[in-house]
Amino acid sequence: MKKQIKAVDARGRKLGGDTPLLCAPLVGRTRARLLAEATRVLKQKPDLVEWRVDFFDAIGDAGAVVEAARALRDVVGKRPVVFTCRAESGGGERIALGREAIVALYDAVAASGLVDFVDFELDNDPAHVRRVRESTRRHDVRLILSYHNLAYTPGLEYLIDRVLEAERLGADVAMLQVMPTRRRDVLTLLSATEQADERARIPVISMAVGPLGAASRLVGGLFGSWLSFAVAESASAPGQIPIGDLVAVFDIIRRVRGGEML
Numbered sequence: 001m002k003k004q005i006k007a008v009d010a011r012g013r014k015l016g017g018d019t020p021l022l023c024a025p026l027v028g029r030t031r032a033r034l035l036a037e038a039t040r041v042l043k044q045k046p047d048l049v050e051w052r053v054d055f056f057d058a059i060g061d062a063g064a065v066v067e068a069a070r071a072l073r074d075v076v077g078k079r080p081v082v083f084t085c086r087a088e089s090g091g092g093e094r095i096a097l098g099r100e101a102i103v104a105l106y107d108a109v110a111a112s113g114l115v116d117f118v119d120f121e122l123d124n125d126p127a128h129v130r131r132v133r134e135s136t137r138r139h140d141v142r143l144i145l146s147y148h149n150l151a152y153t154p155g156l157e158y159l160i161d162r163v164l165e166a167e168r169l170g171a172d173v174a175m176l177q178v179m180p181t182r183r184r185d186v187l188t189l190l191s192a193t194e195q196a197d198e199r200a201r202i203p204v205i206s207m208a209v210g211p212l213g214a215a216s217r218l219v220g221g222l223f224g225s226w227l228s229f230a231v232a233e234s235a236s237a238p239g240q241i242p243i244g245d246l247v248a249v250f251d252i253i254r255r256v257r258g259g260e261m262l
Helices: 031-042 061-075 099-112 124-137 158-167 182-199 210-223 243-257
Strands: 009-010 014-015 021-026 048-052 081-084 119-120 142-149 175-177 202-208 227-231
Touching: 009 142, 021 031, 021 243, 031 048, 031 061, 048 061, 061 081, 061 099, 061 158, 099 119, 099 124, 119 124, 119 243, 124 142, 158 175, 158 182, 175 182, 182 202, 202 210, 202 227, 210 227, 210 243
Parallel strands: 021 048, 021 227, 048 081, 081 119, 119 142, 142 175, 175 202
Antiparallel strands: 009 014
16 A cells, blocks of 8 residues: 655645646746736646746845745735745756855745745755755745756666655655656656655655656656646746646546546
8 A cells, every 4th residue: 555645735735635736937037027927827827836036136135035025925825835046057047146145045035934835955055954944944834855957867766865865854845857868767757756755755746857858747746746837927947838738637637547537
């Protein structure tokens, strides 16, 4: 019998349920553009939104970031918000802030109570990971520890170990993002997701990026990935699929698994 997954509930959206949740990225460079983008994106009814603050021009002003987060909360209402400052090595924008300043920014935003998740890279300095973990616990925010490799897809055991390491370091959710260079790489990611999902006590999110990896976003839920990032307006990573297309695919998979189409 498959073990019980530890579900993470945020404002009524359960990460670790039967169907992957859909998360739409927000990449507005100014507060006005961010809020306008959020208003348009919400019309497509994503389960969560991710604010990619590395796109935000005022990222160096923690007060401006918190105030933008406050305005964003007013727009999205009870929909969960993921706060992410993606490192350039993981596909993020080039920013002037160092890691120390980013950790301080995460703490300020977590303390505000305006976001539900923060995403921090697993390969950051262990002391920084520990400080972000302590901050999220102190302020009752969930921590996603994520591993990104945009050069290639590592081996099966290495990917599984990244999830287990994230769990060991106190993550509430673990995420894997890899670049496939051949078809079997997608199978490696899906197999790693399935095995990590069996062994870890926290939900797992995984995706292979780019056109070759698009299939992982469609069927990842069958292998234990509990969330997919989808394009509502602007993509934040290569290979993201329009939210309407993912909704249709997830609905078909749900009906087939329930025997409705047999």
